[in-house]
Amino acid sequence: MKLADDCFFHDKNRMPHDEALAVLKSRVRPVVDVEIIDLHMAQGRYLAESVLAPRDIPAHDNAAVDGYAFSHSGYDRQAGARLKIVGETAAGHPYPTAPSADDAVRIFTGAVMPNGFDTVVMQEDVRIEEQTGQTWVNIPPGLKRGANRRLAGEDAKLGAVLVETGARLRPQDVASAAACGVDRLRCYAPLKVAIVSTGDEILGAGDPFVPGKVYDANAPMLAGLIEIAGAMPVDLGVLPDRADRVREALAEAARGYDVLVVSGGASQGAEDHVSRTVAAIGKRHLWQIAIKPGRPMSFGQIGDCVVLGLPGNPVAVFVCFLIYVRPVLARLAGGNWTEPVRYPIAAAFAQTKKQGRREFWRAKLTLKDGRLAVEKFARDGSGLISSLREADGLIEVAEEVTDVREGELVDFIPFTEFGLESRT
Structure with a gap:
């Protein structure tokens, strides 16, 4: 077993949203190997x-500007200073000796500070003189010690964790x-994720149109979402509503992939074979979440392969992927569990809702009286792909909420929180 024992165990008909996330977060762990690249x-x-x-990092004090380096100990902050230019230094070519406090060194951005020097004056702030074969720099008053100098370790100290x-x-x-x-x-190593669509009504891309059937929008959408999540998707095609074919295909896929994402066949109908198949040949750990859309979503495994059963409607697939599947894939792939940021934004609408379930409404940002607000899509259909294209994100509404009033703050999750590009 690559996963923790009983990693999705529960004994409720419909698990609350927060409880489902908590179970997944505490139990799911990386299942892929480590490689050096x-x-x-x-x-x-x-x-x-x-x-x-x-x-x-950086390893040495260095100049932040082009100018003249000098020791602040030989400088009068009230009157300025006139110092002898004894040489120059550029990035990658440290000054070979230690100049005196009465000297200055021409210095270029990124060059190591000469030994004993701690301040740089910008070249546009000085006046240069030539006198009896010697070049002098006149530095104006007012410079603080350390001006225009980057300190060693300013970016990171020895031993600091740069990337976790x-x-x-x-x-x-x-x-x-x-x-x-x-x-x-x-x-x-990249997580290998197989995508399977189910349903006699599903046509593959390029198939001739047949009345009564629909084209598979879920598989290409899931492939893009999986790639954005950092995993490797493979589309295994469409399965018919036949229990034997579903059982055979899922068993074979489970032997070759880390994760299996299936859309359709997730409910309790006579032709919904996915959930029953997982329970029969593997383990169905979690099924039915108290959410809308996406209630029949399921989690389980066949052998070491994690199986995520999604509804058939594209909107429900999209929402369930972002909220549940994406963090699961990230964790299985070796990443950290991440929660999207919820932004409190005023509602530009009024809406009632049933109590007892978490809901995710498609929404877009708008301006209301010159202030940022969020507008809910009027239609809630789970097959409306256009609402996903036009939306900027999701409004998350908790179980206990029964109505949202115009002007009230709601929790808005922009799609950019999931690595998706903004609509504009």
């Missing part, structure tokens, strides 16, 4: 070993590792 291949991967600063285990590596994280001189990182 080149730094330039690490973007988007989950880090398996923290990156520590091997030295102070479980982080999904962004360009700035890779830059931190590169700044340490690291060329290879220990990362988790």
